[in-house]
Amino acid sequence: MKVEHDRSGTLRGFASDNNSGISPEVLNKIKKLNPGHVVGYGDDEYTEKAVEILKDNFGSGSFPYLVFTGTGANVLGIAAALKPFHSVICAETSHIYVDECGAVERFTGCKLVPVETPDGKLVPEMLKKYMVGFNFEHHSQPRIISISQASEMGTVYTIDEIKDLADFAHSYGLLLHMDGARLSNAAVTLKRSFKEITSDAGVDILSFGGTKNGLMAAESVIFFEEALTGEFKYIRKQAMQLSSKMRFIAAQFIAFFENELWKRNAQNANLMAQKLYAAVKVIPEIKVTQKVEANGVFAIVPKPAIPLLQKVFFFYPWNADTGEVRWMTSFDTCEEDIAEFTERTKEILSGL
Numbered sequence: 001m002k003v004e005h006d007r008s009g010t011l012r013g014f015a016s017d018n019n020s021g022i023s024p025e026v027l028n029k030i031k032k033l034n035p036g037h038v039v040g041y042g043d044d045e046y047t048e049k050a051v052e053i054l055k056d057n058f059g060s061g062s063f064p065y066l067v068f069t070g071t072g073a074n075v076l077g078i079a080a081a082l083k084p085f086h087s088v089i090c091a092e093t094s095h096i097y098v099d100e101c102g103a104v105e106r107f108t109g110c111k112l113v114p115v116e117t118p119d120g121k122l123v124p125e126m127l128k129k130y131m132v133g134f135n136f137e138h139h140s141q142p143r144i145i146s147i148s149q150a151s152e153m154g155t156v157y158t159i160d161e162i163k164d165l166a167d168f169a170h171s172y173g174l175l176l177h178m179d180g181a182r183l184s185n186a187a188v189t190l191k192r193s194f195k196e197i198t199s200d201a202g203v204d205i206l207s208f209g210g211t212k213n214g215l216m217a218a219e220s221v222i223f224f225e226e227a228l229t230g231e232f233k234y235i236r237k238q239a240m241q242l243s244s245k246m247r248f249i250a251a252q253f254i255a256f257f258e259n260e261l262w263k264r265n266a267q268n269a270n271l272m273a274q275k276l277y278a279a280v281k282v283i284p285e286i287k288v289t290q291k292v293e294a295n296g297v298f299a300i301v302p303k304p305a306i307p308l309l310q311k312v313f314f315f316y317p318w319n320a321d322t323g324e325v326r327w328m329t330s331f332d333t334c335e336e337d338i339a340e341f342t343e344r345t346k347e348i349l350s351g352l
């Protein structure tokens with residue numbers, strides 16, 4: 001089954017996979033499950049079905065909860081395991097550290113410890129120096145290692161890399177949290193199931209996202225340890241992530257797994273990133289800076305070209321000092337987008 005492309009929208013771009021619309025299959029499912037009344041707040045048959053589907057895909061030892069936002073999923077998943085004197089070790093490029101306005105710190109009271117990485121990925125070797133201060137009352141107590149899969153730099157952890165991190169975390173009594181806002185893209189790259197790349201690899205707490213892959217405000221927290229779920233329903237409600245009309249988040253997750261929509265969407269986004277990479281890497285003025293393993297391309301572009309390019313195909317600068325930019329592809333990116341962007345890029349660069 002092919003992904004349908006609708007290029008009728010006015011603005012096309014590579015700013016973010018959040019900027020694309022909603023998969024037609026998802027809209028249809030919402031419409032189909034719309035008539036009639038069902039009980040609110042998740043006590044309905046559709047939510048039950050969505051949770052069942054998530055359990056089927058992540059394993060019987062998984063405990064899924066639906067929420068609205070990726071930030072909410074990260075904050076709440078982490079909050080379930082932390083006391084305010086704990087710390088979370090994460091990449092300095094991680095969404096929780098850079099792009100959540102301090103939400104984790106505010107809601108949990110804990111400390112985030114950023115670790116420098118060349119490619120957005122943590123490895124145990126980088127973390128050893130942070131495994132200090134245990135049982136010392138003057139220090140925050142390390143409790144969680146948080147990784148993003150795919151990472152914010154468009155790279156993907158292999159299963160062995162995840163297992164190494166999980167073993168490392170567990171050997172110090174820590175938990176492994178995974179921000180899976182783009183887990184579908186990583187699963188497609190690794191050609192493995194969600195279960196194999198999360199619970200089987202030792203992940204304890206997962207944010208599993210849908211919004212970046214064709215859903216609308218549909219995210220989830222999945223625990224792989226029942227003990228972490230005891231108070232979670234109160235945490236979710238108090239943090240305003242319990243939807244009264246839960247059936248529509250549930251409907252989206254149901255659609256996500258029908259005919260493997262999640263896979264088709266992520267396959268398209270990843271393929272388009274490879275095509276974009278192939279098109280720009282041969283342009284002499286452009287230097288691709290990261291491996292393209294999911295749906296992001298990072299590149300250094302001559303600085304004067306950036307605002308001109310942004311006018312035709314909007315995207316965000318990543319590092320204003322170096323001229324590094326981030327181009328994200330989406331479930332609805334198509335070959336025409338890549339061709340048009342490449343052509344305009346060449347024109348703009350030759351006119352500098």
Ligand SMILES: Cc1ncc(COP(=O)(O)O)c(C=O)c1O
Nearest residue numbers: 069070071072095148152179181
């Ligand atoms: C890696 C990552 N995690 C989480 C999120 C969740 O964000 P939001 O709260 O905007 O849904 C994002 C969104 O850009 C992201 O890139």
